[in-house]
Amino acid sequence: KAGVTQTPRYLIKTRGQQVTLSCSPISGHRSVSWYQQTPGQGLQFLFEYFSETQRNKGNFPGRFSGRQFSNSRSEMNVSTLELGDSALYLCASSRQYSGGQETQYFGPGTRLLVL
Amino acid sequence: AQKVTQAQTEISVVEKEDVTLDCVYETRDTTYYLFWYKQPPSGELVFLIRRNSFDEQNEISGRYSWNFQKSTSSFNFTITASQVVDSAVYFCALSDPSNFGYALNFGKGTSLLVTP
Numbered sequence: 243k244a245g246v247t248q249t250p251r252y253l254i255k256t257r258g259q260q261v262t263l264s265c266s267p268i269s270g271h272r273s274v275s276w277y278q279q280t281p282g283q284g285l286q287f288l289f290e291y292f293s294e295t296q297r298n299k300g301n302f303p304g305r306f307s308g309r310q311f312s313n314s315r316s317e318m319n320v321s322t323l324e325l326g327d328s329a330l331y332l333c334a335s336s337r338q339y340s341g342g343q344e345t346q347y348f349g350p351g352t353r354l355l356v357l
Numbered sequence: 358a359q360k361v362t363q364a365q366t367e368i369s370v371v372e373k374e375d376v377t378l379d380c381v382y383e384t385r386d387t388t389y390y391l392f393w394y395k396q397p398p399s400g401e402l403v404f405l406i407r408r409n410s411f412d413e414q415n416e417i418s419g420r421y422s423w424n425f426q427k428s429t430s431s432f433n434f435t436i437t438a439s440q441v442v443d444s445a446v447y448f449c450a451l452s453d454p455s456n457f458g459y460a461l462n463f464g465k466g467t468s469l470l471v472t473p
Contacts, residue, residue, distance in 0.1 A: 287460040298458040330400055343390045343452045343459040348402035
């Protein structure tokens with residue numbers, strides 16, 4: 243079974259631009275979560291989508307948004323990029339049918355550099 | 358407040374030595390889950406183990422073993438006879454319902470370097 247895939251793997255943007263990252267979950271997984279990893283803050287939860295609905299959102303400004311499509315693929319968007327948005331963005335998928343906690347499996351990440 | 362503490366920032370060992378990575382967690386929930394992930398230089402987080410709060414049995418998988426103790430809120434990870442390929446950053450994570458609906462709350466990670 244193919245793992246979680248993320249595109250692009252690397253991205254360079256300038257301040258003020260916007261960016262869209264894509265994530266394809268493991269086949270059969272319906273929940274997709276996004277995490278940001280920086281040297282200073284570590285791994286932080288951005289948001290989670292399940293059945294095309296945002297179910298949970300972390301403590302990030304509204305510039306960070308996402309969506310999920312009917313095939314469970316997900317995209318996240320960051321508008322008006324700031325230098326501090328430079329990070330590794332990790333996507334994770336899980337079965338997550340209802341409540342409880344299923345194991346989250348991660349993709350290789352998208353490394354974003356904002357200049 | 359930090360909910361997962363990995364006090365060891367970096368550990369360096371020589372190949373074939375045993376090494377234990379510590380993880381202490383904090384939660385008020387009675388139902389919660391604990392995880393260990395490995396992050397090699399490539400960046401991908403690789404799932405190693407999951408434990409729920411009702412299962413305190415220790416687990417051994419090859420050279421890896423985990424010691425879960427609710428009394429001390431610890432979930433430690435031991436690598437026996439370490440190998441160079443074990444070099445990576447290891448993250449302990451807690452998932453409980455009070456944290457954004459079971460989102461993973463990660464520790465800061467322990468960087469393990471195994472030298473030949």
